[in-house]
Amino acid sequence: MSLRLPDSGAETDAEGRRHAPSAVRNAAPILALLHEVLPPEGRMLELASGTGQHARAFSDGLPGWHWQPTDLNPDNLTSIRAWSAGQDRIAPPRVLDAGRPGWQAGLGCFDAALVVNLLHLITDTQAAAVLAGLAAVAPRLVIYGPFLRDGQTTSSGDEAFHASLRAQDPAIGYKDVHWVAGQLRLHGHDLQLHEMPANNLALVTFTV
Numbered sequence: 001m002s003l004r005l006p007d008s009g010a011e012t013d014a015e016g017r018r019h020a021p022s023a024v025r026n027a028a029p030i031l032a033l034l035h036e037v038l039p040p041e042g043r044m045l046e047l048a049s050g051t052g053q054h055a056r057a058f059s060d061g062l063p064g065w066h067w068q069p070t071d072l073n074p075d076n077l078t079s080i081r082a083w084s085a086g087q088d089r090i091a092p093p094r095v096l097d098a099g100r101p102g103w104q105a106g107l108g109c110f111d112a113a114l115v116v117n118l119l120h121l122i123t124d125t126q127a128a129a130v131l132a133g134l135a136a137v138a139p140r141l142v143i144y145g146p147f148l149r150d151g152q153t154t155s156s157g158d159e160a161f162h163a164s165l166r167a168q169d170p171a172i173g174y175k176d177v178h179w180v181a182g183q184l185r186l187h188g189h190d191l192q193l194h195e196m197p198a199n200n201l202a203l204v205t206f207t208v
């Protein structure tokens with residue numbers, strides 16, 4: 001099902017790169033966080049890479065890191081490839097449904113994995129599969145997005161967005177941060193919360 005999302009008006013430029021305003025807005029704060037929590041080098045798996053803007057911005061900003069972008073939607077791979085042009089530390093993008101249990105089989109291991117703005121768009125069952133797979137492929141995870149805290153949204157804009165997602169599909173919507181932490185703990189990951197702009201959170205985990 002294709003969701004109606006605010007701020008989804010990505011424009012495509014002459015090189016085939018899609019430009020999503022939200023990815024432009026959150027790139028700098030997420031990159032600053034990655035600098036803080038990642039070692040100087042490694043291999044990153046990114047789920048739900050979308051346009052590919054983040055893969056490019058973050059691999060440019062983290063010169064010791066090799067990037068594997070992925071997305072459920074094969075149509076996104078064109079833009080991801082276009083954003084990757086000239087950056088040889090970005091591997092060819094792969095189609096990957098991270099909501100399918102066992103998606104991580106055969107992918108190998110990574111030093112870290114990143115997912116930005118996915119969990120609120122999928123069901124609890126799919127989110128549990130995302131988190132189980134992430135915990136299995138990498139010892140460090142960075143999970144960014146909007147979350148419920150003690151079952152509540154944290155602003156009127158978040159309340160409206162969560163309600164609009166639920167209206168489109170009652171099984172999706174914001175996940176509670178405690179639920180996400182519990183899922184990750186089941187898989188041996190301990191979590192730190194980082195407050196991010198616009199009421200978002202980055203959940204940073206380490207295996208214990």
Ligand SMILES: C[S@@+](CC[C@H](N)C(=O)[O-])C[C@H]1O[C@@H](n2cnc3c(N)ncnc32)[C@H](O)[C@@H]1O
Nearest residue numbers: 023048049050071072073096097098099116117
């Ligand atoms: C709101 S966009 C976020 C894209 C990008 N991470 C960003 O922040 O700009 C959500 C992305 O999740 C992808 N997606 C949705 N369901 C998915 C799934 N089950 N597995 C992997 N990606 C998925 C969509 O194709 C879309 O690219």
